[in-house]
Amino acid sequence: MDLIFEKSRPGRRAGRVPDYGLPVPEVPAELRRATPPRLPEVAESEIVRHFTALADRTFGIDTGFYPLGSCTMKHNPRVDERVARLPGFRDLHPLQEDDGAQGALEIEWRLQQILAEIAGLPAVTLQPAAGSQGELTGLMLVRAYFDDRGEGDRRDTVVTADTAHGTNPASVTMAGYKLEKVETDARGNLDLADLRAKVDGRTAALMLTNPSTLGLFDEGIEEVARIFHDAGALLYYDGANLNAVVGRSRPGDMGFDIVHFNLHKTFSQPHGGGGPGAGPVAVRADIEPFLPSPQVVRDGGRFRLDHERPKSIGRVRGYSGPFGVFVRSYAFILAYGPALREMSDAAVLNANYVLARLKDVYELPYDRLCMHEFVLSARNLKRDYGITALDVAKRLMDYGIHPPTIYFPLVVPEALMIEPTETEPKERLDAFVDAMRRIAEEAAESPELLREAPHRRPVRRLDEVRAAKQLVVRYLFDDSVGAAPESARADSSARANP
Numbered sequence: 001m002d003l004i005f006e007k008s009r010p011g012r013r014a015g016r017v018p019d020y021g022l023p024v025p026e027v028p029a030e031l032r033r034a035t036p037p038r039l040p041e042v043a044e045s046e047i048v049r050h051f052t053a054l055a056d057r058t059f060g061i062d063t064g065f066y067p068l069g070s071c072t073m074k075h076n077p078r079v080d081e082r083v084a085r086l087p088g089f090r091d092l093h094p095l096q097e098d099d100g101a102q103g104a105l106e107i108e109w110r111l112q113q114i115l116a117e118i119a120g121l122p123a124v125t126l127q128p129a130a131g132s133q134g135e136l137t138g139l140m141l142v143r144a145y146f147d148d149r150g151e152g153d154r155r156d157t158v159v160t161a162d163t164a165h166g167t168n169p170a171s172v173t174m175a176g177y178k179l180e181k182v183e184t185d186a187r188g189n190l191d192l193a194d195l196r197a198k199v200d201g202r203t204a205a206l207m208l209t210n211p212s213t214l215g216l217f218d219e220g221i222e223e224v225a226r227i228f229h230d231a232g233a234l235l236y237y238d239g240a241n242l243n244a245v246v247g248r249s250r251p252g253d254m255g256f257d258i259v260h261f262n263l264h265k266t267f268s269q270p271h272g273g274g275g276p277g278a279g280p281v282a283v284r285a286d287i288e289p290f291l292p293s294p295q296v297v298r299d300g301g302r303f304r305l306d307h308e309r310p311k312s313i314g315r316v317r318g319y320s321g322p323f324g325v326f327v328r329s330y331a332f333i334l335a336y337g338p339a340l341r342e343m344s345d346a347a348v349l350n351a352n353y354v355l356a357r358l359k360d361v362y363e364l365p366y367d368r369l370c371m372h373e374f375v376l377s378a379r380n381l382k383r384d385y386g387i388t389a390l391d392v393a394k395r396l397m398d399y400g401i402h403p404p405t406i407y408f409p410l411v412v413p414e415a416l417m418i419e420p421t422e423t424e425p426k427e428r429l430d431a432f433v434d435a436m437r438r439i440a441e442e443a444a445e446s447p448e449l450l451r452e453a454p455h456r457r458p459v460r461r462l463d464e465v466r467a468a469k470q471l472v473v474r475y476l477f478d479d480s481v482g483a484a485p486e487s488a489r490a491d492s493s494a495r496a497n498p
């Protein structure tokens, strides 16, 4: 497919505004461009066709089944979009004074109350813009808490699981802590013996997601909490997997002291593989003074932003956070009402249904009931036919299905991490199961078919490392080729053009 710049022809325009002889605004000389921008010159019909063709090549949750484990790609109810676009929300300026923004502040305050109830912890900040930023905020709170107690210098280590999402160790390092990894035992729980050996007076916190990235609820969680609290350390809950437990179990009741939410996963919000979205953080009462500033508070019947927070870690994002996400999440939660737990129940049921129908064809490393997702291994296909998890994932695309997450968590070789979500009907789940079972048959009958997949997508196999590391996001005009880095020139000429 040609790029929009390659479709450009001098003088073509999408529209022309007649010359009404209006005065030309005076732009100061130092702000004026020396040369006009080199925009593509294309007729409107061609612009529409170009972007429609691109949209046709894009796969999303609105196109088909998207069981991307850990990312919770669920359907976003359209009514939430309508609500977020109401002029009173959409046109509100973030610097509007509190008196003119009572409705918006009330939504934020009410959302804080709801999230506090779901977490089982009393205080919430809405500021962080993604789960990963919630993690960093949480660890900054850990540091502020121990600094305040005079233990900041001593406690320099944060413990994570060997199944942890990549953002966990990244956040630990960014927050200036040393990282200690704990192993997973044969049932898929944290290995308590390994854990005991690694927790001591230097430990600041545990960072854990429960259910884990294996989709398993940690059966030893109470003992885990005891070990950390006995050592004077805190427990941080990575709430990215909260879709499994809302209304059933609360991180605060499990013993966690700080929790982040991924509103864009659990409470519906269009998002990519991970964020962007919102990553509010809930904390126990004695950590509340350190929460970011400002906080949304209620004084009688009035709501306001509280900036008087002397112990606060400060601001972690502009204004009070990503407001549109709050409106969507609030609308989503109210639409379920007291039945919110049915969301998690259906997510867990769907995952277990798919698991039960696949575990005789793919290896199941931990043979237990799963939560909202599960991890299979294509190790048997690799051993018997030389077919990898990547081959299975690529072949699924030929069946019109987005591949699951692969090669994560790292403790499972040839991992296929599958999260169907609660918004999929049984027919979609069955179609996925049928495709996965058929692919296992194809691995035995015609492995080349899998190795060369996908066959029916506009782009075949890519050098994925190069595609991720050497992005070319700028058009290279003929006269700029000499100035471009070697890698960009090579990529530009090798562009897939089916």
Ligand SMILES: Cc1ncc(COP(=O)(O)O)c(C=O)c1O
Pocket: 070, 071, 130, 131, 132, 133, 165, 167, 168, 209, 213, 238, 240, 241, 262, 273, 274, 275, 277, 279
């Ligand atoms: C288990 C887990 N933790 C943390 C994150 C990070 O969240 P975000 O993508 O919103 O930064 C993710 C994202 O996919 C996740 O799956």
